[in-house]
Amino acid sequence: MYPQPYLDYLVQFHVERDYFECHEILEEYWKSSPPEQRKAVWVGLIQIAVALYHQRRGNQNGAIKMLTSAIRLLEQHREDVQQLGLDSAALHLLLTKRLEEISTGIAYRSLCLPIREEALQRAYEHACALRNAPVSRESDLNDHYLMNKHTLRDRTDVFAERQRQIDLREQRRKASEK
Template sequence: MEERYPDAYLHYLMEYHATRDFFECHELLEEYWKEHPGDSRAEIWVGLIQLAVGHYHLRRGNYNGARKIYANSLQRLNLQALEELGIDGSKLLHALEHRQEKLLAGELVGYEEMDFDLIDPQLASEMQSRCQTAGLQWGIIEGIEAAVIHRHKLRDRSEVIAARAAAAELKKKSRPGAV
């Protein structure tokens, strides 16, 4: 299976459809994308990352953020690339375009799940098997915890904050006349 699809993508699919942890979806594919800068599928990875981030924003009530990130996702996702990844691209693109239209018109209130159908039977079988092994069910969600919905607020950012402070200090010292 991994010859056709990277493990990060398979893990993304499981998180997307079995836990709805869109923050984790973003993390998984972003890490893979950054580790493979010459990957011919870079645009589709970014589009799928943005799709998950759009859902994350929408579920938290950030309609402006969702609208912006969905627009970016729609620019990157395309029928052929989605189908090469075993996804019914036509159905996914239609659903995402419809959601974006409702957001733009101010008609979307609240969050609704948006699955995508797998057209590769081997991929679908693999995902069912992975979910079963992990004790999850594909496409069936029973109450999503606040920790998943607001995950970005709960992560440890001390390293990022320290790195930013160090960079700011270096910048400050490099200014003309700095002591």
């Protein structure tokens, strides 16, 4: 009933608190759909994770920007939020309160998305059980890799693909000159 990447996102969000991975998981899922079928609700969920990643690292401006965008987007797609088993009204209140906290300098603390549907709760708990994980835990603010993943992750595949694209463009350019 719920896409596996969504359940993976929820586990990363609530258990691992790996907001960078949340972004990666849902972005890949969102991009797997044809452009005309991509749902904005996924972008809103990605933006929540990115906002929390920024807040946890002390980047208040980035957190405010992302959270403001997420709130606006998810408000426009309340029905999609509900269909994903989340409580849209509770989520709006939670995010609005967090935005106010960030704006006033209150330090990061872990946040849980309000699950409304029992079916989603069961699917999520099952996904946690498959990983021998609890259904929630607090962020480890001493985990340097978790806090700075965007700069520390292995980007070899990204650089290789970038170079491949450059090489392809160069080949096309040379072929067109002949």
